[in-house]
Amino acid sequence: MNVEGAKSKRPIRLKNWLSVTGLIIAGGGLFAFVFLFAIDLFAHHGNPYMGILAYVVAPGFILLGIALTLAGAWRHHRALRDFDPKAASHELTIDLTRARDRKLAAFFIAGAAIFLMLTSFGSYQTYHYTESVQFCGQACHTPMKPEFNAYLNSSHARVDCVACHVGEGTEAYLKAKMNGVHQLIGVMTGDYHRPIKTPVRNLRPAHETCEQCHWPEKFSGNLDRTYTHFLADETNTVFSVRLSLKVGGASEPPGQQGIHWHVNPANKVEYLAGDPQRQTISWVRHTDPSGKITEYRAPDFKGEVNAKEVRTMDCIDCHNRPGHNFQAPNDLVDKAMASGRIDPSISWVKSNVVAALVAPYQTEPEALEKIAAYLKRQYPNEAKINGVIQVTHELYKTNFFPEMKADWRAYPNHIGHKEWNGCFRCHDGNHKTADAKKSISGNNCNSCHTILAQGSGAELEKLSAKGHSFFHIDSINEDFSCANCHTGAFPKE
Numbered sequence: 001m002n003v004e005g006a007k008s009k010r011p012i013r014l015k016n017w018l019s020v021t022g023l024i025i026a027g028g029g030l031f032a033f034v035f036l037f038a039i040d041l042f043a044h045h046g047n048p049y050m051g052i053l054a055y056v057v058a059p060g061f062i063l064l065g066i067a068l069t070l071a072g073a074w075r076h077h078r079a080l081r082d083f084d085p086k087a088a089s090h091e092l093t094i095d096l097t098r099a100r101d102r103k104l105a106a107f108f109i110a111g112a113a114i115f116l117m118l119t120s121f122g123s124y125q126t127y128h129y130t131e132s133v134q135f136c137g138q139a140c141h142t143p144m145k146p147e148f149n150a151y152l153n154s155s156h157a158r159v160d161c162v163a164c165h166v167g168e169g170t171e172a173y174l175k176a177k178m179n180g181v182h183q184l185i186g187v188m189t190g191d192y193h194r195p196i197k198t199p200v201r202n203l204r205p206a207h208e209t210c211e212q213c214h215w216p217e218k219f220s221g222n223l224d225r226t227y228t229h230f231l232a233d234e235t236n237t238v239f240s241v242r243l244s245l246k247v248g249g250a251s252e253p254p255g256q257q258g259i260h261w262h263v264n265p266a267n268k269v270e271y272l273a274g275d276p277q278r279q280t281i282s283w284v285r286h287t288d289p290s291g292k293i294t295e296y297r298a299p300d301f302k303g304e305v306n307a308k309e310v311r312t313m314d315c316i317d318c319h320n321r322p323g324h325n326f327q328a329p330n331d332l333v334d335k336a337m338a339s340g341r342i343d344p345s346i347s348w349v350k351s352n353v354v355a356a357l358v359a360p361y362q363t364e365p366e367a368l369e370k371i372a373a374y375l376k377r378q379y380p381n382e383a384k385i386n387g388v389i390q391v392t393h394e395l396y397k398t399n400f401f402p403e404m405k406a407d408w409r410a411y412p413n414h415i416g417h418k419e420w421n422g423c424f425r426c427h428d429g430n431h432k433t434a435d436a437k438k439s440i441s442g443n444n445c446n447s448c449h450t451i452l453a454q455g456s457g458a459e460l461e462k463l464s465a466k467g468h469s470f471f472h473i474d475s476i477n478e479d480f481s482c483a484n485c486h487t488g489a490f491p492k493e
Helices: 002-008 017-042 050-081 085-089 099-131 133-139 141-152 161-165 170-189 259-263 329-338 349-358 364-378 385-399 457-461
Strands: 222-230 238-246 268-273 281-287 293-297 449-455
Touching: 017 050, 141 385, 222 329, 238 457, 329 349, 329 385, 349 364, 349 385, 364 385, 449 457
Parallel strands: none
Antiparallel strands: 222 238, 238 449, 268 281, 281 293
16 A cells, blocks of 8 residues: 555656756855845945845846756656656665765765855855945946046045945935946946936935044134146246135134034035036025024026925035046146156146147047157157156046046036136025025135235245235236136136
8 A cells, every 4th residue: 555655656856966956056046145135134334236146146046046946857757757767767866775875965965065155155255345445446347437546546545435325224225235236237238327427316425424534523723735736838837826724613713614614513504406416506595503594596596495406515515526536637737747747847748738638539548549649749859758648648547538428527526616616606696685685705715715825936935824815827806706717628718
């Protein structure tokens, strides 16, 4: 009776090596998924690319294992159906009463344990690699090349990408997973913006990022800075400006408000931008420490304020390129000349190098070739030209990325007000209250800084504690917006 019962049992279709291999792979994939999910769930902060590992790569191995299992089962089913003795002879049969089978079982268990151990070790190491700066900047080489190079040359080059770009909590966790998978699909299909759009809408607020290292409440006082420029003339005339920047802070004495007044917790500044890159400010609302509210409007803003679009001002509204600043060619060449990397004694070198940098190119190799050819034509007999070409190539490779259409023109920098309106987005004198009796202070050079000295040589020794009026080439003029003429390359005609 038992024999008949045994004969009546349906044969197990998984008793073949292909199905067993599939089950092992699927089990390893499931183990990797659970392990990665647990790591990410209890990590100090999230990882945007964990979504790729845990929800794409690991399930991929699970599906592969299931496919092999089913394929083996179907193959075994057909063999049994057709009474194929050859296939039947390959059926997986384990009899632990036999020494050979016991040895094979021991090898299998040991191999499975090693496989799972390697899976966990590999998953853990891969997790940490996806948190690294190299992965963030180089795994998606073409789209992230501009941001990665700018980051390496920034003051935050030692800060991990995930420290600023990934938040904490359930909502940030889910956003990071979805964003990681979305980026993977975009890179695989080539469907991504050129250049990458900014500002990043889901960037963590400054109090979770910037203020973990910086302390806006601290009174910083004034900072002394000297900016050296070279004019685009034959002798590359030096023109320097020495400023005392009124940084200030939350603990500033009465009547000594500085730049950091804007992020003083005692004040609340809200605004409405008129464009996606926040270059124009249509409406501003200030709530002072006593709770008094004052609203300012730009002359052309007549509509209603949409509360959902109102943004509370923080560090990023001025320091909007803290880790990925693409420098303007004028500034790049000025710094190279001031440090001696480009010899200022070479006639017209400032204007020629800037012209070489800003010419239109389709690819980086084309740019490097044409830059060298252009500068050699300009200086056929200059012994130092090879050094100038080398430095110009370095400047180009770290700040210009034609394949991604990325350079200083694509990414406005709101610090200051030379190439972009920056401060003057609000401080233009045109944002006024409804009764027009009060306005946000206008283009007053002494509001945020004092010009201690300017010019070159002996002129820089004529220090003034009260401050000089800004001397623009051959005239004194404070009633203007710098960005109306200065483009980062050559002045507008």
